Amino acid sequence: MPGQEIPAESRVNYLNASYGVKSWLLTTDHKRIALLYLGSITLMFFVGGFFAVMMRLHLIEPQGALVAPETYNKLFTMHGVIMVFFFLVPSIPATLGNFLVPMMIGARDLAFPRLNLLSWYIYIIGAAFTLYAVISGGVDTGWTFYTPYSSTFSHTSVIPTALGVFITGFSSILTGLNFVVTIHKMRAPGLTWFRLPLFIWAMYATSIIFILGTPVIAITLFLLGLERLLHIGIFDPAIGGDPILFQHMFWFYSHPAVYIMILPGMGVMSELITCFSRKRIFGYTFVAFSSLAIAIISFLVWGHHMFVTGQSIYAGLIFSVLSFLVAIPSAVKVFNWTATLYKGSISYDAPMLYALGFIGLFTMGGLTGLFLASLATDVHLSGTYFIVAHFHYIMVGGAVMAYLGGIHFWWPKITGRMYPDGWARFAALVIFVGFNLTFFPQFVLGYLGMPRRYAVYPGEFQVLNVMSSAGASILGIGYLIPLIYLLWSIRYGPIAGPNPWGAKGLEWETPSPPPTENFEEIPVVTQDAYDYANVGGSRV
């Protein structure tokens, strides 16, 4: 942007409006709360990542190179619990969602600002319980807490961990509630449902899952606590319970929860793809409604995690068919993004590299999901490394890529500063290569029959395991690079200006960083989203 900009420092914005720890810890500004979340989940990401690195190092040798088998069980459990419940579930909604939902709909804040702050405190309390569990000896049940590992046969800190997850669930519910009300009630004049950015549709669909699903995991863990502490027979057959009931209840939440993790990423994707190909999204309504379709159908497929656990095969048949159905709206999105690229004027800025990575990796994750949703192939693949590869392709290759793409896209809005573009593209590339080297061999390992969650393995699997471990170290470095240059840019990055990408959307019409009240005057919307055909906006 040519020099008519007022430098960020000399203007009052949400970052310099007040100073001091208290002004942050007691803030009700959705943008500051987003940053509180950003700091906390980044910490959790690197804690969870540490456990992953330990695991991969251990598996360099068939007989295990590093830790005792019991410790290995704790490593994968803590990795899963932290990454799923304390990083990926809150990741995009609580950071980018908190920051952007009000800005994108032309509001000054969320509907319930204090509830928003409360949700962060609840998250912190939950995280504290779980970290306490790590220190006090760890848990070895797997992130799924299956009974009877978590009931009859466990001697580890199941209760504090489960309590941590239980508590954090309420922060999700509050965030979801806040988003639903805000999106219904606080849209700027003229901003009809079908003019909303698709990120908002994705946040709305995610919020529905938060509200409808999260109470069930809370109840499930509560019942687990009741059984362990008071010996009420719920899951233990010896006292009249049914262990499979636990899996039903767990997956009733946790399958939709996998869509909690991917839907926000899909929302980010729609923003990135349109901006960097300078086009309106192909099939807006289809993409919008596919988010809702995913939110609803995702509640009907949970039994596909239980094909081999003694679930009735008749139920299995139905769950299999429904799982194939949920792939349709996911595919609609992928096709529509691809169609959006067609004849677009594409530029390869760092956020776009993440977005293109997402398309490929998410597609592989989704298609392998169909292998697993087929009853017969699942009998062979269930419980192997194929599963591990499948969900990492979606959760890391998909969700984390989208998260990083989103962070890079809105970073200039959040901080007012640009990061070094070359480094950012380089990091995206390192992450893509490291990711594939880590997880592609795991598809092969799983297909060949290597079970997951074992501390040792037969010698013939070593080559593929070493490849995977090598990839993990590259991936780890790939994640550290953005941490460094993003932090660097806060101080030394060049001033970004209000709209460095020439992007459409209300958030780009504010200064960077935005003022506390976001908009001096509530904007009136007269255009559809992604009206890139008429951009006059210049690009830096």
Added chain:
Amino acid sequence: MSGHVVPVKTYLGIFVALLALTALTTGVAFVDFGELHTGIGLVDVIPLNTVVALTIALVKMLLVILFFMHVKYSSGLTKIVVMTGFLFLAILVSFTLADELTRGWSPEAGGWNTALPAILPLIRGLC
């Protein structure tokens, strides 16, 4: 959020009703209602005590939702939201029962022996 003011008398009435229903639940727990035999495969034997207890619980739940939670006086949208919650609960229960109730049909349990004669004519009819 409509400004409807519920008279204290209504609250008290509901409160007393809830207490009475709790007492009733406790009371009927001491009575053996026996079982209902329907003769229909999956739901052959129905323990009536459970039915009675759940019916009372349902009534109590409705009282709380409609009056204490003001849903009776709320907008249509709120009512839909509340009903959606129950729809999803119904999904949880019914799909779980779809597993639970049909486990005995599986081949290992000799289920195909009874299921096949019923299904085969259908399949033959289609071919």
